[in-house]
Amino acid sequence: MKRRALLAGTAAALITSVPSSLLPRAVQAQPAHRHRNATLPPQCPHDCSLVAALQAHVDLITRVNTCRRPFRHAGPRIEAEKIGEKLIIHNYGHGGSGWSLCWGSSRQALGLAQAASSGNVDSMAVAGCGPLGLSAALLAQRAGISVRIYAKALPPTIASLGATGLWSPDSRFCASDYGDDWTRAWNDMANFSFQEHSQAIAQPGMSVEWFNGYRLSHNSLRDDDRSFEALPYAMDEPRYAKFASNFLPPSVELPPGSHPFPLPHARCFTGMMFNLPLYAQALMDEFLARGGRIEIREFRSLGELAALPENVVINATGYGARALVGDESVIPVRGQTVRLSVQPAVRYALRSGRFLVMPRRDGILVQNVAETGGFNNADDTPDRTGAEDIVRELQAVTEGMRCA
Numbered sequence: 001m002k003r004r005a006l007l008a009g010t011a012a013a014l015i016t017s018v019p020s021s022l023l024p025r026a027v028q029a030q031p032a033h034r035h036r037n038a039t040l041p042p043q044c045p046h047d048c049s050l051v052a053a054l055q056a057h058v059d060l061i062t063r064v065n066t067c068r069r070p071f072r073h074a075g076p077r078i079e080a081e082k083i084g085e086k087l088i089i090h091n092y093g094h095g096g097s098g099w100s101l102c103w104g105s106s107r108q109a110l111g112l113a114q115a116a117s118s119g120n121v122d123s124m125a126v127a128g129c130g131p132l133g134l135s136a137a138l139l140a141q142r143a144g145i146s147v148r149i150y151a152k153a154l155p156p157t158i159a160s161l162g163a164t165g166l167w168s169p170d171s172r173f174c175a176s177d178y179g180d181d182w183t184r185a186w187n188d189m190a191n192f193s194f195q196e197h198s199q200a201i202a203q204p205g206m207s208v209e210w211f212n213g214y215r216l217s218h219n220s221l222r223d224d225d226r227s228f229e230a231l232p233y234a235m236d237e238p239r240y241a242k243f244a245s246n247f248l249p250p251s252v253e254l255p256p257g258s259h260p261f262p263l264p265h266a267r268c269f270t271g272m273m274f275n276l277p278l279y280a281q282a283l284m285d286e287f288l289a290r291g292g293r294i295e296i297r298e299f300r301s302l303g304e305l306a307a308l309p310e311n312v313v314i315n316a317t318g319y320g321a322r323a324l325v326g327d328e329s330v331i332p333v334r335g336q337t338v339r340l341s342v343q344p345a346v347r348y349a350l351r352s353g354r355f356l357v358m359p360r361r362d363g364i365l366v367q368n369v370a371e372t373g374g375f376n377n378a379d380d381t382p383d384r385t386g387a388e389d390i391v392r393e394l395q396a397v398t399e400g401m402r403c404a
């Protein structure tokens with residue numbers, strides 16, 4: 001079979017971690033603000049008749065999901081490592097932004113694979129079937145490479161399907177000390193990822209959607225707030241890097257008394273939402289339709305990855321990489337999401353106090369975004385009491401809505 005280039009225009013020959021000037025040219029930064037999409041939805045309606053009442057009650061809880069964000073102070077590890085004849089490309093450690101940034105990160109990982117093998121890759125193994133594994137597998141296939149995914153769990157049973165599903169490209173991406181080093185590579189990742197997600201919006205199936213949301217407060221809210229990009233972090237977490245993430249339009253203040261919510265101040269914003277089970281299934285479907293093969297397998301060491309028949313292996317095992325490659329710089333940041341029954345009429349998000357609500361197609365998602373005790377906490381046991389508390393906090397607001 002003819003040799004294939006992974007990505008047109010990649011040029012660097014060095015194997016390197018990504019936050020440096022040594023990235024292949026095609027994966028270097030593009031300016032942000034480029035990809036505002038013409039299909040962005042109109043700003044939130046605040047006419048009562050268009051805002052269906054949200055039902056929030058502990059009896060409506062259908063699921064409590066707990067998972068671990070794979071955070072590294074220095075940011076994700078996107079790095080090539082040679083083990084004998086085998087080339088391992090690490091692509092893990094994306095904190096709270098792995099769904100958002102998966103496409104751009106995987107493009108950088110594939111750029112490294114190409115640089116290290118002079119573009120001569122015909123087949124590839126991908127370890128892991130979360131967003132980083134699936135996006136790497138698909139980008140490789142789209143470049144004509146034959147791919148086999150190996151993973152101990154597949155969608156819909158991977159824990160990260162319990163994530164919020166929000167475009168949150170700088171959520172726990174790296175510690176603030178490392179932000180400057182990452183600016184260029186992060187911009188590249190975010191721009192490419194935003195483009196890819198936007199294309200998914202154009203497809204049928206609702207795997208990715210725009211949504212409108214209302215941010216509510218007793219006090220007036222700053223007009224530079226953009227959607228949920230300014231989510232609070234718990235006090236016991238490190239300072240995280242912030243990037244100039246202006247992908248979404250600014251929020252708009254609603255005139256007092258014009259909206260149905262019981263708090264005086266409301267701003268309306270637009271966001272991008274991933275309906276994760278649908279999105280993961282769509283990616284799996286594309287992978288299989290392109291002839292991809294999947295093997296259920298758990299790896300216990302880097303040596304086992306290197307022993308695979310494929311000469312190039314992408315390591316996209318997320319938090320699993322901590323044990324797999326002994327990388328203790330991967331820190332678990334525990335998080336929990338609560339699912340209420342599906343409410344098709346509710347098509348808006350809400351953010352107030354400690355809660356965030358996402359109008360997910362697979363059930364209304366409620367999260368305590370100010371939860372403490374998650375940093376360096378690997379416990380993935382669901383906390384039912386915490387789940388009920390946050391739903392009651394939401395209920396206090398929804399019961400005061402005037403447009404039932």
Ligand SMILES: Cc1cc2nc3c(=O)[nH]c(=O)nc-3n(C[C@H](O)[C@H](O)[C@H](O)COP(=O)(O)OP(=O)(O)OC[C@H]3O[C@@H](n4cnc5c(N)ncnc54)[C@H](O)[C@@H]3O)c2cc1C
Nearest residue numbers: 098099100128129130132152153164165166299318320335
């Ligand atoms: C509460 C919460 C909310 C979040 N919200 C968002 C959000 O709104 N937006 C966003 O962008 N991100 C969000 N995230 C972060 C996001 O979920 C992660 O960054 C993302 O899942 C990382 O993807 P991954 O592919 O690296 O790992 P994972 O999704 O964890 O997938 C890892 C894969 O590797 C496999 N694997 C692991 N170890 C091994 C092994 N030893 N052998 C074989 N296979 C193995 C697993 O079975 C799985 O298939 C959230 C996370 C949490 C906890």
